[in-house]
Amino acid sequence: MSDSQTPTSTAGAAADAAPVDATAAANAPSVQAAGGRSFLPKSTLLRHLLILVLGAIGTVILLEITDPFTNSQLAQLTYYAIAAGGLTVLTGLNGQISLGHGALMAVGAYTTALFLDAEDPLPLAVIFLVAILVTTLVGALVGVAAARLHGPYLAGATLALAVGLPGLALYFKETLGGEQGLRVRAPRAPDAFESFIDTVSGNPPTTTKWLAYVGAICLLITFFLLANLVRSRIGRTWRAVRDQEVAAELAGINLGAWRVLAFVVSAACAGLAGAVLALVVRLAAPSGFTLVLSLALLTAIVIGGLGSLTGALLGSALLVFLPPFVTDLGADFGLNNTEAAQLAPFVYGVVLIIAMIFAPAGFVGTVRLRWLTARAKRAASARAASGG
């Protein structure tokens, strides 16, 4: 059954026609259509494992051939992408918009900062799991409240969350560091890492590089899990809840529970992203988790196409590589530093507007839409030719 139904499908659209309208939420990756010509293994899990391995190899290559500055940029990319991945699943598959994921990242970051501050900190992986857990709990709370909301109400509520949560850092000034925030003591790279890098490339195994690897590992694992989730029964149910509320309810699906689940999953991603951010930036402060962060994430997933993990990755790359480019451009035009820094958010805003007006399915989505339309046309003419 094609799941191309969207909130704006025109009435009576033929069942096997390509999605008629490009909408913001139309671009959920569809269940593997029958007869897809692919050189990748049929089984979803195997396919994803293969991509995971290839991705890991590619990551190592990428991190080793680039200079330390680019390494730190790539580290930035990982935490944006982790958060964006979760968010695109939430908004794209389940139709819930959230402006509060920046605040959720803050939860993950602060938790990490607090635990790393201990005399003898726990292993990094454990701390990450704790950060994920705490953020998941907060996310569950928010998700329960959000499950009954939609559209602008949900946006407004999460907006209030994004604006309100930083206040907690100021209220609990002693533990949470107030405006200044908490310094993060990044753990040193383990010996195994140093010998690994030595064997592979001979580059200096700096902490920056180590953190980039940490981020990359988290990203690969997260995307692997998310990709499997998206293609699973859970992903299909999320899409059903988004598109066909009434039908889903009649089928016995508890809409609220599934929405909370989607929120929780995305919150877990945000928590992990926040944890990685805390490490990479070495600081957890309110100023790092402004509304602009949430809106930047939104831009990333919109540009990439809601529901597309690839798109989330591409969009996050934009978030990392666009600002310096645009800032330089601004300086060329005579803007001073602070002004030029505002060019990036300006571009985000313009991109969001233009994307919604002209290409609501995002970059990846529009490409996918064209591909599906072309395929449908070919199928239709093939059927006509064979005497339908």
Place this chain on the structure above:
Amino acid sequence: MSDPHGSTAVSAGRGGGTGTATAPILEVEGLTAAYGPVRALDGVSLTAEAGRITAVLGANGAGKTTLLRTISGLVRPVSGRVTLGGEDITRAPVEAMVGKGMAHVPEGRGVIAELTVDENLRVGSLFRGKVAKDEFDRVYEIFPRLIERRDNPAHTLSGGERQMLVIGRALLAKPRILLLDEPSLGLAPRIVAQIFGLLRQLVDSEGLSVLLVEQNARSALSVADVGVVLNLGRVVVTDQARTLMADEDLRHAYLGF
């Protein structure tokens, strides 16, 4: 009030079988409209004569409502032509239609629920600019039930009262032709008879033309002059109302009685 179009006043009652030719006020030629790949109208042609009630009949989904919506511009036709009083209005914008003399009372009546009865009426005359008070009084005369309700929000009205309201509102636009979509829907037979009787009176006394879409073919044919039967977006037959009434096979096949 004199009829501005100079069409010959015809004897009351249905038929018009005296042979007095009246000029067509609305002509539809080969109109095709589609929702996606589904053709709701497929080459529909009909003529509504001035001073007559033309009924458009057929089962649910036959395309009757789409026909009215395409004529008044809410739906863009794929092909075909609509002419009002000789003027091609096929692509004219919806908002311009009342100015040209076509008032469309949509399916579901189209009462603006949050506004009062009086405000609903006033909206009907907004496009005309300043409208004399006695025109409103006249509407209240025709529909005295509305007088006591005039300051109540329209959603407090019963179905019959709403129907009166929207017809009265349409009359305030001083239309040459009135498009009515299923006025009898959900109304008790007594009220339906009342409203149709009123319609007949307005047509006969003022030369108003009416294009009436109805699923209740029996009531419609009892008051109409001409009937057009649609099925699956196509015109099946066009004839005098009394002739259609007499054709039992046709009635059973397309009109449900």
Place this chain on the structure above:
Amino acid sequence: MQQFVNVTLSGLIQGSVFAAFALALVLIWRSTRIVNFAQGSMAAATSFIALALIQAGQSYWLALVVALVSGFVLGAVVERVIVRPVEGGPELNAVIVTLGLFVALQALIAIIFGSSFESFPAPFGVRGFSIGDTTVALTPNSLYVLGAVLVTMLLLMALFRYTRVGLAMRASAFGQEVARLLGVRVGRMLTLGWALAAVVGSLSGLLIAGGGLVYPAYMDTLIVYGFVAAVLGGLDSPIGAVVGGLLLGLALSYVSGFVPSGSALVNLAALVILMVVLLVRPGGLFSSTTARRA
């Protein structure tokens, strides 16, 4: 006791600004079923224009007029150019568009006017009146604020209830298709609705700026408060916006005034109020059960 009076008074004054902003949101929601998340940035933009005039030596009142007029124009342009393409489509698209405008406009303000904090003059005195020995938290400026909001609301009420344009706007908001069939230029009415809402938004931006500091993001909290107030009163109800605004102003004032370190919790309090309303009575205090079908 005196503190209670003062906290209440300042709550009411603040609340009246929330009410004005909420009213702007409600106006737009009623006509186009969109929450204009960019309303704050639009207001900030016009405030900065006013500030530029004031800093160039012009009088506050001239700057006020210019700000309101530019608000009108901005609202009209935004509706016609940016929002019109997404009206009537999936609600997510409109949400994202207004958010995009919010970000873009705020960044643009920073680029053009700089990010520093600037002080914005108040047209009237900001020292509280003295009653006997005590100073009440009521200043000439706050009377101006109250008066401005009141006058605006009365004007809007009169417009909607007694004028033909107002009737056309209400018809367009409540029954778009029917209004078109009746010859109402619905598109123009929607544009007008946005333009008027933007004027009200601009006014609230100026009122809150007076006697304080402005910076590109200074309206961010007002967006949240305005939204909460509008939801509290019921997004469909202008009266609700006013009542919601006043109630919210009072509530936040009490939190800030009586809870230790309450000022850091104010935003969170707004969030809590919002969640309670949305979970208990999502339609707001003045939710009407008007059958919108006719």
